[in-house]
Each structure stands twice: as structure tokens, then as C-alpha cells.
Amino acid sequence: MQLAPFFPILYRILQPSFPHCLWAGNPNLKTIALTFDDGPHPTYTPQLLEVLDRYAIPASFFWLGACVNRAPFTAKTVYERGHWIGLHGYDHRSFPMLTTTELKQSLCATQEAISTACRIDANSVRDVRPPNGLFTPQVLNSLHLWQYRSVMWSVVPEDWVRPGIGTVVQRVLQQVTNGSMIVLHDGACGGQDVAVITAQLVPQLLHQGYQFVTVDTLWQQAQTFTSRHF
Template identity: 55%
Template sequence: MQFAPLYPILYRVLKPCFPGCLWSAPTERTATDRSSSVALTFDDGPHPEYTPALLEELDSLAVPATFFCLGRSVSRHPQWVRAIDRGGHGLGLHGYEHRSFPSLGRDRLQESLARTRSAIARACGWDLEQVARRVRDVRPPNGVFTPQVLRWLREWNYRPVMWSVVPEDWCEPGVSVVVERVLAQVTDGSVIVLHDGYYGGRDVVATVAALVPQLRDRGYQFCLIDEFWSRWETARDRRS
């Protein structure tokens, strides 16, 4: 069963209830910066076939993206994590396995995130201090979290990242359907979720190839999640 029509409603309900998560970027602009931007994000990789093809497509389009990786996949395919980093893309955590965070409990969740960081550190040749500084963003599998999970993430100095546009590409409804869903929902500051793993990854290159030119035609630029956090922090400071 597909739930694509429900995700825009969930976003509008949950975003104000959990303001400590990054759901989308604030849209405040300076007098000299009135451009619109979106963040392309990819979950569940790296995959040995889909991720390298996706990286090649992103490079050809000159589009930066943020990849929320599964630790087990990082351990199996470290070369593609290195390629993500060397391509100028962002890295985030999706847990070591695709398990609901609330089901893990405190200790197992902390271990899952730490193991994923360690796998990324080995893949990229970083020490643990570097990976702790550079990889702070966490997206819960299936978007499932509780207030307690968010408190733990903040306590451990992680940054929870959610979404505002979820076209449900993992159900493989077809490239044209995924693109239509994104274009119907996208606004300035949107965080778009696609997948380069076993579910959804088969169509990800074709989806990106079709989607990016249409977003550019609408005037959108592409940002990393880290840039959206900077905008979020600037907006917070203005309010305080």
C-alpha cells in the first residue's frame, strides 16, 4: 500500500511539533540573496550498482547531494563512500541496519550510530575525531522517531534530519510518477528524499536525470544539508 498523499500532511503536522529537527530550510533571504534552493538527499546506500551510476549522473549535472548511509552497506562497499566524499557530497547516518530507532533502545541505538561512523571513518581514511566533526546528521529509517530518540540524538551531538518531500520512490511507481510527485510538492527550502539502496535505487538515476533539469527550469539551486543547517541556525539566532 502506498501512502504518498499522506506525507505532505504529515510534514505540516510534525514540523511545528518537533522544531529541533531539520524538516526544511527557512526561507528568509537577504536583499542580495533571493534564490530558491532545495536539498537532494538519498537514503539506504551505498549500493554497488546504483550508487556509482548515481554519482556519475550527479557529477554530470554538477549537483551536490547528501547521502544517509547504512553502516552495513558502508562496510561492504567502502569505495563508494569514498567516492561520495570526494565528489563533494555530504554524508549522514541512517543507522547500521535499516531498523526503527525506537525499537533499538538507547544503548543499541548509540552503538548503531557509532558503528556507522566507524565504518565511514575507515572508508574515508579519517580518524574518529574527524568523523565525529564531519558526520553529525542522522535520518531515522522510515522517518520513525520519538521525543526520547530526539533527546538522545541531541545528547550525543547528532543533528536529526527529516524531510518535506517524500515521493515514495522505494515502491517503484515509475520515474514519471516520482518526478510528478516531487514537482507537485517542492517549494523553496524543500528536503527531497530519494533512495539509492535496494528499494528505489533501480530508478534513481533516471529520476534524477529527469527531475534536476525541471527543478532548474523553475529556478531552484541545489544545496547540501549542511548548508540548510547554517540557514536554520541563522534564522534561529535572528529570532533570539
């Protein structure tokens, strides 16, 4: 059974319950973020980069440490193109299944892989998206204690099960709104279609007047909105 119809409902339930995570940006600004999980992939990610370059838009990538180690040149290329980099764990194990020590090791190993591939400070990569979107209050508390920023989502078209390119595009266009954070995948599951999906989505979203920004910009915009309204 595909879960895509339930993700918007889940978002509406979880977002107010966990306000210290980033779920979306400022609802008053016509900015959105394209985010890609499970990479980098030596074939699918370069194909995606060609599309992003064509439209000169920034994206955000949440990487698996194991994939970075397998495709360091691809990782370095993504970083050098100016895209935002985050952590997705070392090997896609769900965070609630890990002990506190294992979780910290998974994040640190991923930071080190990124540091080696991209030649940047490991501690500069602080955004974390839990694999499968699974977390517990304890996981979030640990991430906060370790000074990571927890990043979630607001539009999840379930592209990893490959329901069809048209279906994925339609789901995104139906759900997108100001501040949306869209989750797609450029890894082994779903990455086969990601370049074509992105190539179809981007011009339509630009035509609707949306501006593409990174997760870091969404953080800044969300914090500004919160400080003005509470």
C-alpha cells in the first residue's frame, strides 16, 4: 500500500507537536526547498545536477555516509556547485533502532566521510534528516544536545516506490505551498527517475512564482516568522 495520501495528514499532526524541527519555511514567503535523500549516487546524482544547473537553482542533499565513501567525486561536485549538505545517517538505519552511542557514531562517520570527500570541516555539517522520517523525542533530544538541527519535510510524494513520474509530479504540484520542503531521492531507490521528475517540476514551479532556496535559508526564514508571531 502506498503511503503518499497519508503524509500530508501526518505532517499536520507532527509539525505542531515538534516545533523545534524544521518542517517548512515561512508561509508568507513564496520560497520552497528541493531536498534529495539517500545519495550521492555516481549515476543519478550527476544527472540531477545537470537539471539543477540548467535552471541555476540551489538544492539541499541529505547524504548517507556509506554512499559518500562510494562516490566521493560526486559528493565533491555537489558541494562545489553550491548546494546545501546535510546528514541522513551512515547506512539508512532508522534512528530509533540505534543506541545513543550508535546514533552518534553514525552521524560522526557521515560527517567525516563528507569532510574527506569535500575537504570541509566535518563540524560544519549540522543538519540531520532521520531516515524513513522516523524519530522519537529521545532521538530529537540527543540531536539537540549534540547541536545538530533536525530537518523534516512537508511534501513527500513517495517517489522511492516509483509510482510513475507523472504521479510524483502531480503529487508535488497538488501539495506545494509557500515554504514547502519537498523530499525526493537520488539514491538507489527512486534515483532512476529523479532527474526527469525534477526537470518536469522545476519549470512549472518557477512559472507559479516560487523561488528555490536551500534548507539553511528555510531555517532563517522560519525563525524570523516564529519570532514575529510568538
